[in-house]
Amino acid sequence: MSNVLEGLLNGISNNENDHGELAICVQNAYKSYGYWKRVNVLHDVNLSVPKGFIYGLLGPSGCGKTTLLRCLVGRLQLNNGQITVLGAIPGSRGHGVPGAKVGFMPQETALYKDFNISEMLHYFGRLHNMSRQGILKQESFLLGFLDLPSKTKKINQLSGGQQRRVSLACALLQQPELLILDEPTVGVDPLLREKIWSHLMFISKTNGTTIVITTHYIEEARKANRVGLMRSGRMLAEDEPIALLAKYNQSSLENVFLNLCVEDQNRVLSKLKRNSSAHEDLQHQQLEATTMTNTGAHSLAVNDQNGTGVVDRENYSASVSLDPEMIAEAALNDRTARSEGGDTDILPNGKISAEQIKPTQLVKRPILTAKRAAVDCCICPHAHKIWALMVKDLTVIKRSIGFLIFQFLIPVIQISLFCLCIGRDPQRIPVALVNDESFANYPTGNRSLLLLTKINTDYIQLHSFDDMLLATAYVEKGDYYGVMNIRKNFSQAILDKLTKFKADPATLDQSAVHLFLDMTNQQVTYVMQNSILTATQLFMKELLIQNKIDPRIADPPVIIEKPIYGDLTPRFLNFAAPGMMISIIFFLAIGLTALIFVVEKKEGLLERSWIAGIIYFLCKISTMQKWRRFYLIFFDRVRYLVLNFLSEKN
Template sequence: MNESEDLAVSVINAWKNYGHWWKSVTVLHNINLHVPTGIIYGLLGPSGCGKTTLLRCIVGRLELNRGEVIVLGKRPGSRGHEVPGRSVGFMPQETALYKNFSISEMLHHFGRLHNMNRKDILSREEFLISFLDLPSKSKNVSQLSGGQQRRVSLACALLQQPQLLILDEPTVGVDPLLREKIWSHLINISKTSKTTIIITTHYIEEARKANCVGLMRSGRILAEDEPSLLLNKYNQTSLENVFLQLCYHDQDRFQEQIPISNTDGDRQTNIPNDIDDRNSSPTSIHVSVNRINGTHLPLDNQKRKFEKNPLRYAKRVVADYFILPHMHKIYALMLKDLTVIKRSIGFLLFQFLIPVIQVALFCLCIGREPEHIPIALYNSEAINGFPTGNLSLQLLNKINPDQIHFTSFNEFNKAMDAVKQGHYWGVAAIEFNFTQAIKNKLLAFQTDPATLNASSLHLYLDMTNQQVSLTIQSIILNSTQLFLKEVLSSYKIDPSIADPPVIIENPVYGSIVPRFLNFAAPGMMISIIFFLAIGLTALMFVVEKKEGLLERSWVAGVTTIEVMLAHIIIKFFIQFIQIMLLLTFADFIFKVEIKGSIFLAMTLIFIQGICGMSYGLLISSVCEQEIEVMEVALGSVFPILLSSGIIWPLEGMPSIMRFLSNFTPLTHSVEAMRCIASRNWTFGYFKVWFGFANAGAWSLGFFVLAAILFALRK
């Protein structure tokens, strides 16, 4: 090979570690790899030797700890560079395909990502389906065999006719005749189109068709040269024997190691003392220039430039990663999301119904007055034949039987036993001289203890359920007050004497008889949309990440921001319908009070939904498995729900919890929603606009943090 040839890929002194410094694992050891333009380069080695890691560094998905990677004349990810992007075609080890997509939909998706026009996509689609012997283009990926799915994956990599083609195990599970056909096509495009191809394979002998091969073991390049030269050099008849001989030599040489300093800290790394000789041996294609942004710059000069002005260098790196979104990529991602939705209409309808079902269950089960409460009754007057009249019956008739249901007992002890056994919520006991005592109290104004005791209804309650016991007390107190007024009126005495010394005037906001539903429903509507958005977003991204779909999109040049924006735009329409149905059912069906602007309420709920989606993105940026997403999401529900004043007023919390509640994403939004619904407040009030501002700030914060974590984790 001529050293003056232009290099498509140059990897210089590359080191890559996984993990933190205290438990770091070195995957690539001082790799030097040089791939001239327009050749097929076979990267051979066993599983786990670092081939995939090296390829991910080449396409810009991983950053080296030390060393440099130059692809098509620039550093991967540089501003304006199309690596990652249209200049590189990438086929990962996993198929990384949307299983519910047809073959045509998969190809059109990647074609749109690469900004290809429809005519070119259709032309390439027809060729690739014929060339790779694929079934009908309308057939779903999920209906294909494993080998057919890998061929679809290869078609996606070949679609845009890239300058650099990186294929990770492309011929696994492929028919031998088709494998030969694929190799013929690769050889043809490398010669006619000057396409540079890097291919990894388990079939070592098929790599003899490559112009150059690199033999890799344990993160090191053992040899790099033309297959025929390697066979001659090591006097072997097959590349497999060459590789076996190199492995034996490498194992022997690796016994002697010398410690060298690692720039990642004071930690020492053991490196074979002949590793540099291996990487710069005569079998290596060595080029001593580093092409950065189209100019030749020695690596040492790069380092000096960084040391001289690290701030400028850091700004350039940041600028390379945070690029303005491209509309054609967002459009392609939106169409992808719509296709996913179209393939699962039943699930989409269920998404629309979830908020309606939840708000219906809340309105039906929460905030309603308890009814048909069973109470044991011991009326001594009735047992004794009403010797002093029947005012006790008059009192009992004032109590609504739909709210409290009395069961009469002839013995007080039996009534108490029934309560203790859990059959009733309490005992209501009336003295045998209740009627006479009432008359003595109201007409003769007798206030001795015996009269006061006999003129009272005695309640022995089971207080384990606060809401039921408070309801019993409230109903009986109100009924007793009505009874006393009626008795006073019958004797021509002003019934207002029975009123307590408090006058409840017309309320400033709300009604004289408040409903707990009107207090809790605004918060529940916001929380329903918020938590639904979390689950759907986080799960979707983790599944795509786990199956390699996000990885493939990123290699196609899609940025994290573009993926996130496309998702939020599509979810906007789903959330709009969810919110419309939610408010319709709450307002018209269950009569939840919304006195203020419906538009303002919808906007606030929508912003809170965006906040939930952003939080879901944040969860997906730190979780790798679906179970982790579920644990984090479910673990977040109750702390946020309980501390945001949705179910119980903030005034009922300890002072420290009231302070901490200010730092949840729902607290101020819930308060703003209540102000809109119950007080008819507009955006001009502090609590309302602060609720909007708070929801927007949380949304932006979650979104930015998720974008940063996605960028760091890449």
């Protein structure tokens, strides 16, 4: 016993805790959801399931059964308390929970709808590292046993009940040590329900499988070896069904449950009255009343505990008008009072009662399971799990060809549009011309005309203005990208500069072409400047030739030789397109991965895979790798096709 306490106090998650033959031991479990607005779901829950037992977890909707199950498989962590499953804290290193040791059937179907039954079973089989033969053997047994249609039938062609049976088959597949089944018999006909229970009893007896099962059909839990009755996040009673029936002198578990609820309400109410701290929560009252009706507590006119009165619907409704916070508080007071009173309960298996351990003595926060799983994954790459995920992803692709084509078409269309509309050099850029040398716009005889003829009209479209202020106003309005101004004495000044080497400020100013540009668009600016500079250079060379001077004088003292890579006239398209493609590939891969994750999370598939031993990190790797590889190969081909096509067009 001292071992137990020591292990618990130190929070050690291994076999040293020595819970004997207990497969599951939950001690003083507290769980709440949310950070800012806390929803308390589990209040001081204690639960013990011996190995090879079937444990029926019963309670109305919303009482916290699923939350407790998710804590058992390591999916959620307690805020306080301790859980030991198969001798260790779920998620601890090397432990098979989550993993192959546990078969989990969630409440939602959590199946890939486009898969057929066989593919679904093979996916989970591969995850659990089962041999092909093993999977096939189990497959043929489960198909027959669960009365399933042909294994090639797709999940989305099955009825709701059939889908739930496939889900159950996936949980039973690897014959795990521990089975956690969240309402497996919903939508199943009574005969098959009988058969499922018989099978569960058989495997618990012969294989020693421990089974935790939740159900809304309270009476079917009679077949369980032990039942736990929960309400508002608390465990009201935990015992063998027969013992409970005998204790409450009832013929059905429904009535036992109802008696327990009434007893519980009275106890909590009297405590609250004593503390004079009653609050009202009408919303919760309605919820509780509704959920009780749903759970099959339909016969509310039953004998009360003393056998003297009748609990009618009204009384019952009134008695359930309690705030969960208040109930939790009362429960805590109750437990504290018990522990202060020094009662010592020794469990039948000789272990210390969970109630003997104060919550403060327990581990505040269990070990971070996700971190451990990540470390495990790095140490051991789990090839079979990656293989299972890859086969699953390929099947998903195979089944969604239309979606895949659409996914591939989007980037092709985007890149084509980029190349056609954005990636090309800007053309016919409108520029205002104010030529102070001219009269009647383009007079003959002056040299500025020669300069203007050298400007490539594919790139620059000149529009003449007489007034500099008016031209500038048009640029400001956004009609033109700039003003090109040629000063009054341009012809004489350029001649003086080139032939007589005059370099006084007036000559230099008048011999220059003055540009007033809208430089907000880098690409347009570059093309404008480049075109005008090239035109000016050509003009000067021609002028020098006319004056019998070597035209090379007009060349800048830089000679651009044959390029090592690329062309002498580089194009923006060639530069920008690859970057654009990589961006599209990257973001599409990310988007697609995120989409798959969101869908899988919504349908409960991600959680199911997680409980089967897949950590999200592994999922991400497999998904990202797959899409990236696909896209890279595909785009490599498309890139060449598109670029070649466009270059030839231009």
